[in-house]
Amino acid sequence: MNPVLKPEQLPLRFVLSGLAAAVLLISTVLVGMYLGEQTRERFHNVDRSWQTYTEHAAKRGELLSQIRAHLGYGGIIHNFKNYVLRKEPPYLTRLNIQLKNFHATVQEYKKSGASEYELGKLGIIEKTIRTYEEKISVAKQAAREDWPPSKTDLLVKVDDTKAISAMLALDKYLEIKRLEAARSISEAVVEGNRLVKTGFFFVGVLAVVATMLYGMFFLLLRKLRQTITKLSNELDDRRAAELVAKKFQRAVDQSPATIIITDTLQKIEYVNKKFCELTGYQLNEVLGQTPKFLQSGDISVAAYADISAQLQGNKKWQGTFRNLKKDGSSYWVETVILPLRDDTGKITHFIGLGEDITEHKKAREHILRAQKMEAVGLLASGVAHDFNNVLTTILGNVHLARLDAPAQGEFARELEQIEIAAKRARHLVGQILAFARQQPGKATGLPVGELIQEILRLIRASTQPNIKLDYDVEDDQLAVYADPTRLHQVLMNLCVNATEAIGTARGTVLVKAYRQEATDGNQPQVIISVTDDGPGIPPELQDDVFTPFFTTKRAGKGTGLGLSVVASHVNEMGGKITLESKPPGGCQFLLTMPEAKTGPTEKPVIEDLTSSGGKIMLIDDEPEVMATCASILRRLNYQVEAFDDPRKALEIFTKAPEQFDLIITDLVMPEISGQEVCEAARQLRPDCPIIVYSAYQPVGLELGNLKFARFIEKPFEPELLAKTVHSLLQPNDAEK
Incomplete structure (x- = not known):
């Protein structure tokens, strides 16, 4: 049986050693408690800083990105300006949707615990957007009344520099908050490292007394240090990954093309904002469905099967679809579908990229329609020209017949009906020519x-x-x-x-x-x-x-x-x-x-325009028109030398230009035109009076520089021809 030593029986050095050991043990415990408390506090600081960082990065940062997207390319300002410039209703529709989403995002930002500074900057941005909203009615009026761009720009111009500055200030503010949180984490990590070093120092001093205790404590502190380092590295990696993800998301959301991602069973897993804007469907309405709900029925089931087989064979497919929107209307989209593979080369998804070409299709149809109308106009112009020649002959001969017919009687009435019908036909031909010219009268x-x-x-x-x-x-x-x-x-x-x-x-x-x-x-x-x-x-x-x-x-x-x-x-x-x-x-x-x-309206009275004589050269490649005009002029006591070949007429005129008092020529003739006849005649005799007639006066005919020149549009009545000739050969009588 071992005797139990009482304290007073122990040697003094053992008592002192025991006391020292107790003091050291107590000191070790106290130091351990102190270090433990400080370490817990540092962990708490890291956790608090991390929560602050996460709040700004994940919540307000995302909301601010959404606000920025509303103000950037394809956003409120972009669609507003596009609507002002192009006056197309789709831009106004997208503008109203984005305004609603913008205000909702701003309200959510405010409710997330925004500071007074952030609220002030948000107020500046909201004020600018409300200014754009107030200008929408002006833009609508400009579109309805087709204002010129300068007037529209002056009335709808909005100064958005303050909003841009406020957005930049918010970006900077959030960045400062992120930096402060990161700095707090970094300081907590540095302080933790310092405490770890202190702990190691005390472990070294007290290792003799409590080797196991300090050994376990050492392992604990080393683990803590490794965890803190790992956490710091993970923070850096996560920050980099978030930046890449945000860039990718912005690129996808702001893409002008529609993007659809499906699995290998063609079930939709993702669509971008452009797809939703174009089709009218929301993301939650299409997730898990196949794209069949977009099909218009223009493409057969067999054709879709061929597309699927091509994609399964690791080949891309490119073509055009006419798809249906949610409201039942259709749109045209130029589509490229690609298979997505993993690292092993296995197809895991399909991605479809589409460009809305509806307006291009409409523009092409308009061009084709315009080309058809142009062809119809050319045909109508040619037909009207030929009709006018026929009507000139009819009107002229009817007039001559009425001069020879009795003033009263059935024959006179029949001639009058023929003249009325011819004038009616002349009016209809005039409408055909107006249609062919496509210009206002x-x-x-x-x-x-x-x-x-x-x-x-x-x-x-x-x-x-x-x-x-x-x-x-x-x-x-x-x-x-x-x-x-x-x-x-x-x-x-x-x-x-x-x-x-x-x-x-x-x-x-x-x-x-x-x-x-x-x-x-x-x-x-x-x-x-x-x-x-x-x-x-x-x-x-x-x-x-x-x-x-x-x-x-x-x-x-x-x-x-x-x-x-x-x-x-x-x-x-x-x-x-x-x-x-x-x-x-x-x-x-x-x-x-x-x-x-x-x-x-008074019926024109046939005036007595019989002349005292004069020799006229008449040129027309249409024998009927030439004969009719020659008869009318001869009835008015003029000598007429008629030609159906302008070359022969110029040969005669060149030999004796003074023998003719007047030249009357058709404008449109083969080989030599009436304008060329005028120019050649004026070179030989500058003062020779000239009358040009035609079924229409083309662009480029200029008689204003030719003195004593007149133009008559066919079909004309004999009175007009007689008056025009009389005004050139007897100008003094015409003035009376």
């Missing part, structure tokens, strides 16, 4: 009653017998001031639309015209109404009837350009057009035009 006073009767006569032949065409003109002297060709086209379009609206049912198209007295100092107006008793136009469609390409007709039955052209012509002539329709009670278009004061 000169505004003049037009008798409304005659114009309405003429249009109804034109469309009566193509109108179904179940439709009655009627008119009601308040006053036979009622006239409007307008371009004849454009007003004719406007009323023709409205009347044809009215007959088409009635269709196969029995109905009536009524065209009325009446005067609207002046009010508030304005000039009197003439109201022309076109009314049908068809089914009418639904209220929800009435605001769109004058919009280009809007139509309710079946595919292939209309382009949707008729009423938009009508509205354009009416506005250019200084009038206005409105629609009144209450289905099923029919439809009424009201056309308001400025009134023109015209007197009663």
Whole structure:
């Protein structure tokens, strides 16, 4: 049995050693507790700094990136300026959506615990965006009224320098916050390292007394140091990864192309913002679906199978789709589909990149349509030219026949009807030429009653017998001031639309015209109404009837350009057009035009323009026109030498230019034109009077520099030819 030593029995050195050991042990415990507390505090600082860093980087940084995206390329300012410059409704639609998202993002930022400084900068940005919102109405008005770019830019220009400065200040503020958090982490790490060194020092001093204790403590501190170093490295890696991810996300979100990523079963895993904006679908609506919901049916199932087989064979596919949007409308997209592979080369996903080419398709269709119209115009111009030659012959010979016929009787009336029909044909040919030239005519006073009767006569032949065409003109002297060709086209379009609206049912198209007295100092107006008793136009469609390409007709039955052209012509002539329709009670278009004061139309009186003589050279490659004009001139007591070959005529004129008192020549002739005849004749005899006539006056014909020169447009009446010749050969009599 071992004896138990009492304390007083222990040697003093053992007691002192024990006390020392106890003191050292207590010191070790106290130092350990101190170091443990300090280490815990440093860990707490690291955790707190990390939370601060995460809050700014992940939350407010993301919100600020969203705000920046709204203000950057493809954002609010970009779409606003595009709408101002191009006046295209899609930019306005995207602008309104982005404004809504912008305000939502700003509110979320404010609720995330933003400081007073951040709130102030956000207020500056919001103020600028509200200024843009206030300018939207001006931009809409500019688009409606087609203001010039300089006026529009002056009225919608917004100074966004303060908003840009505020955005930069917020970026800098958040960066400072991030740096402060990182600095706190770094300082905590440095302080931890210092504490670790201190701990190692105490472990060395007290190793003799508590080797195991200090050994375990040493391992703990070393592990702590490794953890802190690893954490610091992970922070750096995470920061770099976040920057790369943000750049990639911004690039994808701001891409002008649609991006779709699917798995190997073609189930959608990602779409970018451009896809959502173009199709109208939200991300959560398409995730997990296949792209079949976009298919319009234009491409067969077999063709899609070929595309899938090509992609499965590690090949890309490129082509064009006509897809459907969420609202059922279609769009064209040029698409490239690529397989995505992992490190082993195995296909894991497919990515589709698409470019919206809808506007390009429309532009191409417009160009083709314009080319067709140009060809039709050239054909119409040629046909009208030939008709005018025939009408010149008819009018001239009818005039000669009326001079020889008795003033009264059946024969005289028949000749008068032929002359009226020829003049009517001349008017129709003039409309064909106006269409072929595609340029506005000169505004003049037009008798409304005659114009309405003429249009109804034109469309009566193509109108179904179940439709009655009627008119009601308040006053036979009622006239409007307008371009004849454009007003004719406007009323023709409205009347044809009215007959088409009635269709196969029995109905009536009524065209009325009446005067609207002046009010508030304005000039009197003439109201022309076109009314049908068809089914009418639904209220929800009435605001769109004058919009280009809007139509309710079946595919292939209309382009949707008729009423938009009508509205354009009416506005250019200084009038206005409105629609009144209450289905099923029919439809009424009201056309308001400025009134023109015209007197009663007098029938021209054939004057006695018989001359005292004179020799005229007549040149025309059309024998009938040449013979008719020669007969008229000879009837007026002129000597006429007629030529159907301009070369032969110039040979005769060159030999004796003084023997001819006047040259009359057609403008359009083979080999030598009328203008070349004029130039050659004036070189031989500068004072020789010349008359040029043609079915139309082309651009480039200049007679203003040729003294004693006149131009007559075919078909002309004999009186006009006689007066023109008389004015050149007897100028003193013409002045009387």
